[in-house]
Amino acid sequence: MSKTPLNSALWVVATPLGNLGDISSRAVSVLKKAEVILAEDTRRAGRLLQGLDISGKRLLSLHEHNEDQRISQVVKNVDQGMDCCLISDAGTPLMADPGYRLVRAFRKKGLPVIPVPGPCAPVTALMASGIAPYPFSFLGFVPRKKGELEALFTRWKDVPTTLVFFERKNRVSSCLEVACRVLGPREFCLARELTKKFEEFIFGVLGSTEVSSQDLLGEITIVLGPPDREPSRTDPARVLELIREYRDRGHRPRKLVGLVQAGTSGWTSKEIYDLVVRGDN
Incomplete structure (x- = not known):
């Protein structure tokens, strides 16, 4: 393979979430000079370029x-001296998008x-949510099936981090119900459009604030606050x-302590062992 010419590269370019004014002058400059632009939806990419008055690009x-299948083609293009741009349908590429x-x-x-x-939807939602912005974990689009969704939340249940993810509007209510059942009464923010x-x-608290999916429009970014640091x-x-209950069932002290600790907090x-011994005396 020949040496890649200077200034020839794969450019990963963030585009507006909705407001065209959010695009940077650098992003516009790169899009103008690129020979090839890669996008998940070429029709949306075409509308973006039209709004920026950019034409004549290979999409x-x-x-x-x-x-x-695209990898070898894009590698070849860049190796031959072409600039290629990877863009998202909206926001920052790779954030729940291919690439x-x-x-x-x-x-x-x-x-x-x-x-x-x-622009980046998870960060934008955090900026205005009022929920602890760091540490945060981005989960992308969460699973559709309730069993898989419950398993996902269970893995993050005890991790002290804010959770940010995308969900379809018609599944938001059921998603929050599963989140409440697994994660408990955490703060949440639904950021839409x-x-x-x-x-x-x-804004609301899981289990206390009802959200009707029928009232939601557009794309939804959900922010769930972290668990209480001090339960x-x-x-x-x-x-x-x-x-007393576990002693009556005949459990020995070591087993009893483990059972009691699992059913309590703090x-x-x-x-617990000191209380067990004290009760035996």
Whole structure:
């Protein structure tokens, strides 16, 4: 393979979420000079370019079903001296969009990948949610099936991080119900139509605030606050009640302590063991 010419690269370019004024002058400059522009939806990409008064570009689709097949073609284009741009339908590429395998292939081959940062829905939602912005974990689009969704939330249940993810409007209510069942009463923010005319932020607490999917329009970014850093301490009377209950069932002290600790919060195994021993005397 010949050496890639200077200034020839794969440019990963962030585009507006909705408001065309959010695009950077650098992004416009790169789009103007690029010979090839890769997008998940070439029709949306065409409308974006039209709004920016950019014409004469070769548009190639890049989606989850053809990304692997596109890699060799894009590598060849850049190696021959062409500038190629990867854009998202809206916002920052790779954030729940295809492109990861393409970028990784370029890195493995030692070919240049240049990011042009800009609008990003998860970060934009965090900026206005009032929920702790860091640490945060971005989950992309969450699973459709309730069992898979419950398993996903279970994996993150005890991780002290804000969760940010995308969900379809017709599944928001059921998604929040599963989240409440697994994660408990956390703060949430629904950010919809970000940077667009009907931008809206809906706030509440899981289990206490009802949200009707029928009232939601547009694309939804959901922010769930982190778990309480200091869980409430179970009342001592309840701890003693559990000790008596498990003792009556014939559990030995070591097993009993583990069972009681699993059913309470804020108590160490030593504290529970001391109560067990005290009760034996």
